[in-house]
Amino acid sequence: MPLVTPSLAVSNCTLPHSPLPVRDGSLCSVPACAACGRLLPSLLLIGSIKTGSTLLWGRLVDYSEGAIDTGRTTDKGYISKKEKDFFGDPAQWRRGRGWYERAWPKCPASGARTVVGIDATPAYHVWYDAPKNMAAFYGRALGQLRLVWMLRDPVAKYWSYFWELKSYGGDWDRVTFDAFTAPKLNRSRDCAPHLDHGLYHPQLQRWLEYFQPAQLLLVQRPAAVVRDVVLHAGLRRAQAERIAASAVSRRVAKEKQNSKASGHGRMPPAWRREVAALYAPFLDRFYSLVGEAGVPVSPGAS
Numbered sequence: 001m002p003l004v005t006p007s008l009a010v011s012n013c014t015l016p017h018s019p020l021p022v023r024d025g026s027l028c029s030v031p032a033c034a035a036c037g038r039l040l041p042s043l044l045l046i047g048s049i050k051t052g053s054t055l056l057w058g059r060l061v062d063y064s065e066g067a068i069d070t071g072r073t074t075d076k077g078y079i080s081k082k083e084k085d086f087f088g089d090p091a092q093w094r095r096g097r098g099w100y101e102r103a104w105p106k107c108p109a110s111g112a113r114t115v116v117g118i119d120a121t122p123a124y125h126v127w128y129d130a131p132k133n134m135a136a137f138y139g140r141a142l143g144q145l146r147l148v149w150m151l152r153d154p155v156a157k158y159w160s161y162f163w164e165l166k167s168y169g170g171d172w173d174r175v176t177f178d179a180f181t182a183p184k185l186n187r188s189r190d191c192a193p194h195l196d197h198g199l200y201h202p203q204l205q206r207w208l209e210y211f212q213p214a215q216l217l218l219v220q221r222p223a224a225v226v227r228d229v230v231l232h233a234g235l236r237r238a239q240a241e242r243i244a245a246s247a248v249s250r251r252v253a254k255e256k257q258n259s260k261a262s263g264h265g266r267m268p269p270a271w272r273r274e275v276a277a278l279y280a281p282f283l284d285r286f287y288s289l290v291g292e293a294g295v296p297v298s299p300g301a302s
Helices: 053-062 097-101 130-144 154-167 170-174 177-186 200-208 222-233 237-249 269-293
Strands: 041-047 116-120 146-150 216-219
Touching: 041 053, 041 130, 041 222, 053 116, 053 146, 053 222, 053 237, 146 222, 154 170, 154 177, 154 269, 177 269, 200 269, 216 222, 222 237
Parallel strands: 041 116, 041 146, 146 216
Antiparallel strands: none
16 A cells, blocks of 8 residues: 655755755764654664664664764654654554654754764665655755665575564464465565565665765774774764774673574475575675666675
């Protein structure tokens, strides 16, 4: 079902369109506060589920010296500190502009240090209308957003996702991997749920319809990319170095870790071959598109 566009009446709550000076050679400008006085997020972690996004978010929040702001929790509870879901989930999107604006703090006083709002919803890359909704919400200020997409081998990601679902118990206790996977592979041409999360190529194509390649940063290994993500967000290089050093040398709070899927070994070989065969052509096209479009990648050898 298509997303229902909420009321997007003319609002003064947009980021200024005028470009800001680039600092320290980073890819992006330091984001400005919204004209309505709210610190709307300019850093969005759009993917992906079961790639380490929670750990990356935790490192950014815990060791950013207060420069990364998560906004307030919503009625979804603690998870909404990280994942607002507004631009993807139809139920959240229908709540409208005002609801999302109120999830963010008032802007720092004039002359205060730079603070960047972050919405780290790793399912955004899967939602077809998420980039379109961001474009509708931010308007001409869309170019000031910076997106981070955390990637992982889609076969390993799918296996991990299954075990996270199993960790919830209840009806999941009776679900075997065979029963979970067989019907999805039979429906793969219909983008079966869960399998579609690893179809990176068509997803990247969709995001590039609305965003310039330099606005994205593709990452892996949470601890190794903190510095590059902070620079991508527009903070100063010296500050990024300090944050990265702290993030590597110290542990992340337990509530900012997600290890529900660990300790279950590897996918059975027969299933691994089938799932890998499904993803292989999409991965080839994805890597080609990343290179052709010049999408930034961190670490650089990824």
